[in-house]
Amino acid sequence: GQNIDQPTEMTATEGAIVQINCTYQTSGFNGLFWYQQHAGEAPTFLSYNVLDGLEEKGRFSSFLSRSKGYSYLLLKELQMKDSASYLCAVKDSNYQLIWGAGTKLIIKP
Amino acid sequence: SAVISQKPSRDICQRGTSLTIQCQVDSQVTMMFWYRQQPGQSLTLIATANQGSEATYESGFVIDKFPISRPNLTFSTLTVSNMSPEDSSIYLCSVVPGEWTEAFFGQGTRLTVV
Numbered sequence: 735g736q737n738i739d740q741p742t743e744m745t746a747t748e749g750a751i752v753q754i755n756c757t758y759q760t761s762g763f764n765g766l767f768w769y770q771q772h773a774g775e776a777p778t779f780l781s782y783n784v785l786d787g788l789e790e791k792g793r794f795s796s797f798l799s800r801s802k803g804y805s806y807l808l809l810k811e812l813q814m815k816d817s818a819s820y821l822c823a824v825k826d827s828n829y830q831l832i833w834g835a836g837t838k839l840i841i842k843p
Numbered sequence: 844s845a846v847i848s849q850k851p852s853r854d855i856c857q858r859g860t861s862l863t864i865q866c867q868v869d870s871q872v873t874m875m876f877w878y879r880q881q882p883g884q885s886l887t888l889i890a891t892a893n894q895g896s897e898a899t900y901e902s903g904f905v906i907d908k909f910p911i912s913r914p915n916l917t918f919s920t921l922t923v924s925n926m927s928p929e930d931s932s933i934y935l936c937s938v939v940p941g942e943w944t945e946a947f948f949g950q951g952t953r954l955t956v957v
Contacts, residue, residue, distance in 0.1 A: 764942065764943075767945055774933075774951075776935055776948035776949065776951045777886075777948055779946070821886070829939070831876075831946055833886045833888075834885060835884070836885040
C-alpha cells in the first residue's frame with residue numbers, strides 16, 4: 735500500500751527553527767509537495783521537490799532524499815502566523831497525489 | 844496556475860436534505876478532484892471527475908451519496924445527498940493542471956448538518 739507518515743503535532747517557540755519530517759512509501763515517485771493549511775482555510779502550496787537536495791524559499795526550506803523516502807520542511811525565524819497544519823503529499827507513478835495526515839504546528843510566544 | 848471559485852463557502856443544512864457544491868476553474872483541466880476534510884483530519888479523496896465520463900470514486904464513497912457532474916473542462920459539481928450530521932465537514936475541489944505542477948484548491952465549503 736501507499737503510506738505517508740508525519741508527526742501529528744509539534745510545538746515550537748517564536749523566533750526559533752522547526753523541522754517537520756515526512757517519510758513515504760508510494761508506488762512510484764513524481765515529486766513531493768508541502769502545503770500549509772490554516773484552520774478553516776484551503777491548503778496553500780509551499781514547496782515542490784522532485785530531485786534530491788534542498789530547496790530554499792525565504793524562511794522555508796524543503797529537503798528530499800529519494801533513496802531514503804524522506805523529506806523535511808524547515809521553518810526558520812518562526813512567527814505566530816506560522817501556526818498551522820503542514821501537509822506532505824507525494825505524486826505517485828500515476829501522477830495521483832497521496833496525502834499525509836498533516837502536522838499541526840503550534841507556535842508559542 | 845489555476846484559480847478556482849468554489850461556492851458556497853459555508854452552509855447549515857437540515858438532515859435528509861441535499862447540498863450541491865460548485866467549482867469553476869479559470870482554465871481547462873482534464874481532471875478535478877473532490878476532497879473531504881473532517882475537523883482536525885487531513886484530506887480524504889472522495890472522487891476524481893473527468894469530463895465526459897463518470898467520476899471515479901474512492902473506497903467508502905458511492906455515487907448515490909455523492910453524485911458528481913462534470914459538464915465541461917472548467918466546471919464541476921459535487922452533491923452531498925440525504926445528509927446526516929456525520930457529513931459535517933469541509934469539502935474541497937482541486938485541480939492539478941500539469942504532471943509537474945502542484946495542486947490548486949478552491950476556497951472550501953464548510954458544511955454543518957443539523
